[in-house]
Amino acid sequence: MSLKNWIISTCVVVFTSSAVPLLAEQGAVLRTITVIGEADVSAPPDKAVITLGARHSAASAADALAKTSEAVEAILLRMKALGIDSKDMQTASLNLNPLWRERSRDDDGATLPPVGFEAYNTVSVTLRDLGMLGDVLDQVTREGANSFSGFQFGLIDPGPVQDAARKGAVSEARRKAELYAAAAGVSLGEVVLITEELNGGGGGFPSPMMEMSSVRSSPVPIAQGEVSQRASVKVIFAIAE
Structure with missing residues (x-):
């Protein structure tokens, strides 16, 4: 099954350089950057x-x-x-x-x-x-x-497509975090936390409602198109000292 390149969603929520109640080993408040990364991966249905x-x-x-x-x-x-x-x-x-x-x-x-x-x-x-x-x-x-x-x-087995979307979402989260870190004049540190958001999930065509005609002389034409899987993750990065 061929996968298309993941498509980045632009609807995101970002909290930059915010202090959260995560403590470093020395007891100091850990400065962080929190971003949301989203990605869609499409594939032909089977x-x-x-x-x-x-x-x-x-x-x-x-x-x-x-x-x-x-x-x-x-x-x-x-x-x-x-x-x-x-x-x-x-x-x-x-x-x-x-x-x-x-x-x-x-x-x-x-x-x-x-x-x-x-x-x-x-x-x-x-x-x-x-x-x-x-x-x-x-x-x-x-x-x-x-x-x-x-x-x-x-998809009979949506796992590979879903995993590709998860990887794309994490990559998008890192890209944005690096962008915000550079704009703020700080260096991006290690990942502190990754959480999969509940609004991610599978996609597909909507279910149309219609009445069938009595008799047809040929197969019904159907456009299959593609279905997609979406992943959304929240990633917290530390700001390097």
Whole structure:
């Protein structure tokens, strides 16, 4: 997997030459420079998580649930036939709701019964071969999938990309610390503390919400782009005496 050069974020908070309650061995207050370093590393995705399903309504709850279950069973069988492992398919939600009239009560104030029921069953599927994505969406639509809750690209193993972002964040922190030290007319000392900030983390495409059309004659076009991993660190440097 090829990695792009890390991209530096310019949104930082800096406290220069500030005294913090860290004591040197001799008991004197240690003068420090504190900086935030951030970096993003991008890479082509190698997996996608899609959430799709079937939604059907009927006069009775049993019929609505039966229609939806039949469609989802056909979807799962089609995915297995395409070579998708069972462990990569999981039911995400199952809902059964009444469909109410515009008026909830009659002229006497009595509650009116629902006009029918709607069942909705969604399945979350992890695709580890992105070359199949468009074809999978096309074929499951033919099998009865009529609702698509979204998808998100990602990395099967984000560790190497995340580590590259961490290294980039530390390098950026040192670059800024050296800049501030030079501007202040002091020399940068050793690293006193490194803390990984909680606002770092993985990235990816947002999950779009849309309804799937009934039948398609060709695979759905999908633009994969890239996903990114972000790292943010706070580094405290001593000011050399």
